[in-house]
Amino acid sequence: MPTSTFRPTGPREFADRWASSLPPGARVGVDGAVDADTRWYAEHLAQALRDVARPVLLTTWQGFWRPRSLRFEFGRDDPDAYLDGWLDVPGLYREVLEPLAAPTGRWWVPSLYDPDTDRASRARREDVPDDAVLVLAGSFLLTNSLRWGFDAVVHLSTSEAAIRRRVPAEDADRVAGGWQRYLATEDPADAATVVLHCEDPRHPAELLQE
Numbered sequence: 001m002p003t004s005t006f007r008p009t010g011p012r013e014f015a016d017r018w019a020s021s022l023p024p025g026a027r028v029g030v031d032g033a034v035d036a037d038t039r040w041y042a043e044h045l046a047q048a049l050r051d052v053a054r055p056v057l058l059t060t061w062q063g064f065w066r067p068r069s070l071r072f073e074f075g076r077d078d079p080d081a082y083l084d085g086w087l088d089v090p091g092l093y094r095e096v097l098e099p100l101a102a103p104t105g106r107w108w109v110p111s112l113y114d115p116d117t118d119r120a121s122r123a124r125r126e127d128v129p130d131d132a133v134l135v136l137a138g139s140f141l142l143t144n145s146l147r148w149g150f151d152a153v154v155h156l157s158t159s160e161a162a163i164r165r166r167v168p169a170e171d172a173d174r175v176a177g178g179w180q181r182y183l184a185t186e187d188p189a190d191a192a193t194v195v196l197h198c199e200d201p202r203h204p205a206e207l208l209q210e
Contacts, residue, residue, distance in 0.1 A: 006197055006205035011044045014206060018194065019048040022152065024131035027100055029141040031188060032156030033179040034166040035062070037201045041154065042137035055129045057100075061138025063111025064092045068118045079177025087138070088112065089145055095125075096134065097149035104130050139179070142188035155192035157207070162199045 009017075022028060030045065032038040039060055046056045065071060066088050074081045095109035106128050111121040140146070141153055163179060164172045182188065189195050195207035 005208050007208055008203070008205050009196075011041055011201065011204065012048070014196065014204065015041070015044040015048040016051075018154070019045055019052070019054075022049070022133055024054075025100070025103075025106070025133065026151045027097060027134045027149065028136070029150045029153040030135065030137045030156070031139065031141040031153050031192065032137075032198065033139060033158050033163045033175055034156075034201075035060070035137070035139070036166065037156055037158070037198060038137035038139070040201060041156065041196075042135045045154075046135045049133055049135075055132040057108060057110070057128060057132050057134045059096070059110050059134075059136050061087055061092075061136065061141075062115050063113055063121060063123075064088050064096075065113050065115060067113070077174045079174050079181060082174050082178035083140055083143075083182055087140065087146075092146075093149055096136070100128070100132075100134050101149075106130055106132070108134070140182055140186075142191045143182070143186050147191055152193040153188075153191070155188050155195045156198040156201075156204075157189060157195055158198050 028045070030038045030042040042058060042060070046058045049056045065086055071081065071086045091112050095112060099107050107125055108128055109123050109125050111123045114121040141150065142155065147153065160176050160180060163176045167175050196204040197207065198204045
């Protein structure tokens, strides 16, 4: 039976090494419970790609949330709604994942929603290079309805205790509850391309399958 071991690494060390393995035009997700961590790792990965002169498209799942009236239909703190109902999955496929799957003539819309104003972001459609790599940071990217839209996903594995330390207290029950259900129903670590144990985002450890 295979055993699991971990290799200590750093955010930029991992990004430099992993970026070199990504093919042109890849659609990459950075999946984690803590939005600050997924954004941070996505930014490291995007910078590693830029440093070797590769075009990058960087965005986050917040730009594809549904309006607040729909997200909070069952209450602001409902963890099931957080997992199942916050992200506009059809919109993300339509405006990002599907057009970036084309071999040529690729385009995308960087966001559909502005969480600060709770209105449409009015971002324009943009033509992009055929070899541009998408890096999208967010939660629940390895649900069965979404995982097929990515060519590779980094999964940040974080304990409930660490999640509660890393998110605002008023959001902790919703985030931790939704994440625990996600782990139980989707097994994202098994579906991910790479798993980083991320109790402290500054000192991750990469899971190695032996």
